[in-house]
Amino acid sequence: MDTNVSNSWEQRDMQAVFHGFTDLGTLNAEGPVILTHGDGIRVFDVHGKSYIDANSGLWNNVAGFNHQGIIDALCAQARKFPGYHAFFGRVADTTVALSEKLIELSPFDAGKVYYTNSGSEANDTVVKMLWMLHRRNGQPQRRKIITRVNAYHGVTVATASMTGKAYNAEFGLPLPGxxxxxxxxxxxxxxxxxxxxxxxxxxxxxxxELILKEGPDTIAGMFAEPVQGAGGVIVPAEGYFEAIRPILRKYNIPFIADEVICGFGRTGEMWGSVKYDMQPDIIVASKCITAGYFPMGAVILGKAFCDALMKVSEEAEEFPHGFTAGGNPLGSAVALKSLAVIEDEGLLGNVNKVSGRFMARLKKLGEHKYAGEARGVGLMGAVEIVADKKTKQPLPGHLQISERIANKALKKGLICRPLGQAIVLGPPFIITEAEIDQIFDILEETVDEVFADVGL
Structure with missing residues (x-):
């Protein structure tokens, strides 16, 4: 980090911004990247340097960083009706229209939509829905939530407890149950x-066995991502959801698909839960719903669950939960346009058009001496770095191999994400095959240079 430039953007950041999910050793040594604007799949920093963002921001800027149609929709709604809530039976017309569209796009025949500001809040909301439903139905003991090791469901106290990551021990989580x-x-x-x-x-x-050990009548629900995104793009094993679904049905355990990352086309289908035949009772969505242009989360309730929740809410006179900005008309207008762009302007089609090249280059990178597995689907992929291909033994943690790769790639103008000992990619849906080649050309060169640097 250049400390000689007085009052630079980087210094101002280091003095005023507290970064989460950031390797602080790297931040202190290299400094932050301060961005000013974007164009297509590229973003630009305060020095004018451009970067290919191979992670779509945080999986969500799927239409690129300057889609004029989405920007126009945001501006038009701001001029018409820029902000309101969804409490007390009042809501913006754009939010009603978006709800209809989400139900139409969903695998459900009918249902209702509940709005939040993020995927974390949406998953947290579903936990409260489950607890209220069971309590009102005379089963207050049904409070336990099942997720999976390596899952990521959010950062609220409840959703961090659902997230199967060791770092949540820093907060004394997970909570019991x-x-x-x-x-x-x-x-x-x-x-x-x-x-x-x-x-x-x-x-x-x-x-x-877990359900029987805990007691089926104590389980409130099970949440699962179609593909574990922040777990390192873990594609489910063949037959996995077909195997677990009957067990959940057997014990009448609601099944929730966390589609925050997979939803709206990332896997090549509109829904990851459709691609992997999950047949959930509830879908949680966020990220791509507004193409990253506005914070929004949504809980899409299938009809059967919705009817049951409506019944107990009427008994209680209300569902006592909500967010001031949930269902914001600006976000709803942006989401309507973003979904139209994905569905009608060819973005979903482009995912399927270019995913073959993406997966081919990913598999080629997976042939590297120190690549254990190259895995992915659609436009999401990861390469796991190992010390030994045969034994799958990871490299020593002190090498911080994925962090080194990501940092060197950044210097070459490529943004990719280190996750554990994997490098994760999730480029925008507008990407071309030529741009995919640019990403992997840089990444292949970077990996070779990093291993030369560490003497392997």
Missing amino acids: FLHADCPHYWRFGLEGETELEFSARLARNLE
Whole structure:
């Protein structure tokens, strides 16, 4: 970090901004990147340097960083009716229209939509819905929430407890009653000689054993991402959801699909839960719903669950929960336009058009001597770095290998994400095959240079 430039943007950041989910050693050594604008899949810093953002911001800027149609929709709504809430039976017309569109796009025949400001808040909201429903139905003991190891569901106290990541121990989490079933990562956790279908069957048996051990009448619901995004793009093993779904139905446990990352096209289908035949009762959405142009989360309730929740809410006279900006008319207008761009302007089609090139280049990178697994689907992928391909042994933690790769790539004008010992990519849906080649050309060169630097 250049400390000789007095009062630079970087120095002002270091003095005034507290960064979350940031390697502070890197931040202190290299300084922050202060961005001013974007163009297509590129963003630009205060010095005019451009970067290909191979992670769509944080999975969400899928239409690029300057889509004029979305910007125009935001401006038009701001001039018409810039802000309101969704309390007390009052709501903006754009929010009603968005609700209709989300139900139409969903795999549900009917239902209702509840709005939040983020995916974390949406998942947190569903937990309260489950608790209220069971309590009102005479089962107050049904409070336990099942997720999976390596899952990511958010950062509120409840959703951090759902998130199966070791770092939440820093907060004394998870809270009691939040249970973590097996991670469906066959490459990492499959037994020697075990097929993917056998692996999925074993995880299903383990899930049923967990439910029986805890007591089926104590389980409020199970949440699952179609693909574990922040877990490192963990694509479910073959037959996984087909194996666990009957168990949840057997014990009448509501099933919630966390589509915050997968929803609206990331996997090549509109919904990851459709691609992997999850058949959930509830879908949680965020990120791509507004193409990253406005903070919004949504809980899409299937009809059966919605009817049950409406019944107990009427008994209580209300559902006593909400957010001031939930269902904001600006966000609703942006979401309507963003979904139209994804659906009608060819973005979803482009994901399927270019994903073959993306996966081919990902697999090629996976042939590197120190690449253990290259995995992904649609326009989301990861390469896991290992010390030994055969044993899958990770490299020593002190090498911070993925952080080194991401930092060197940044200097070359490429933004990618280190996650554990993996490098994760999730480029915007507007990306071209030529731009995909640019990403992987830089990444291949970077990986070789990093391993040369560490002497491997």
